[in-house]
Amino acid sequence: MKMAISLVLSRLILFLTLTSFAAVSSSTTTTTTLKRHSGFLYSRTRGKCTPQFWSSRREAWPRMVPQGSTVSNVFGSRASERYRSDMTLLESRAVNEEGNVFNELLEQASAALLNSYARKGFPYSAWEVKTLMIQGLVSEYAAARLTRRFSLANDACI
Numbered sequence: 001m002k003m004a005i006s007l008v009l010s011r012l013i014l015f016l017t018l019t020s021f022a023a024v025s026s027s028t029t030t031t032t033t034l035k036r037h038s039g040f041l042y043s044r045t046r047g048k049c050t051p052q053f054w055s056s057r058r059e060a061w062p063r064m065v066p067q068g069s070t071v072s073n074v075f076g077s078r079a080s081e082r083y084r085s086d087m088t089l090l091e092s093r094a095v096n097e098e099g100n101v102f103n104e105l106l107e108q109a110s111a112a113l114l115n116s117y118a119r120k121g122f123p124y125s126a127w128e129v130k131t132l133m134i135q136g137l138v139s140e141y142a143a144a145r146l147t148r149r150f151s152l153a154n155d156a157c158i
Contacts, residue, residue, distance in 0.1 A: 047154070047155060047157060047158070048119075048157070048158070049111065049115045049119060049122075049154045049155070049157030049158075050111060050154050050155065051093060051107045051108060051110065051111040051154070053111075054093075054110070054111050054114050055090065055093040059118075061114060061118075062114060062117035062118045064117050064126070065089065065113060065114055065117060067088065067089065067090045068088055068090075069088060069089050070085065070086060070087060070088055070089075071083045071084075071087045071088070071089060071092060071106065071110075072085050072087075074089060074110075074113065074130070075109070075130055075133050075134065076130070076134060078134045078137055079106075079133065079134070079137065081137075082102055082137050083102075083106065089110045092106050092107065092110060093107060093110075101140050101143040101144045101147060102137065102140075102143050104143075104144075104147045105133070105136050105137070105143040105144075105146055105147045105150075106133075108146075108147050108150035108151050108154060109129060109132070109133040109136070109146070109147075109150055111150070111154045112124055112129045112150040112153060112154055113126060113129045113130065113133075115153070115154060115157055116128070116129050119157055119158075121158075122153065122157055123153050124150075124153060129150075132146055132149075132150075133146070
């Protein structure tokens with residue numbers, strides 16, 4: 001009887017140890033995955049360079065790009081062909097058309113532009129962000145590719 005209890009207890013301890021190890025290793029993997037999803041539960045894992053951070057108004061925007069700046073003033077006349085001419089960068093965050101790659105590009109490019117002014121060591125200069133944004137408006141493929149590049153830079157920024 002004692003041997004059976006001892007065997008059950010040792011299996012239980014082994015199971016709990018393995019379960020806690022799996023939970024720890026999956027939590028580190030989950031953290032990087034969760035950073036890509038916005039939402040109430042995950043808002044604390046977002047970085048200080050993401051579009052969600054800049055739209056939250058937790059930090060003052062750089063003087064070079066006031067919150068009232070229009071998309072066409074910041075990114076040029078090519079952007080006004082794709083977006084409303086009076087749309088501000090802050091308003092562009094409220095446009096939530098799922099699957100529209102050009103809106104996703106605007107969201108990530110706006111954050112990248114703010115990061116280029118506010119974060120030392122950001123991989124893109126303001127001039128590069130503006131130039132790449134115009135190039136991204138050429139096609140859906142170019143917009144999706146550039147959105148991904150800006151998203152990776154914004155998420156990796158410290």
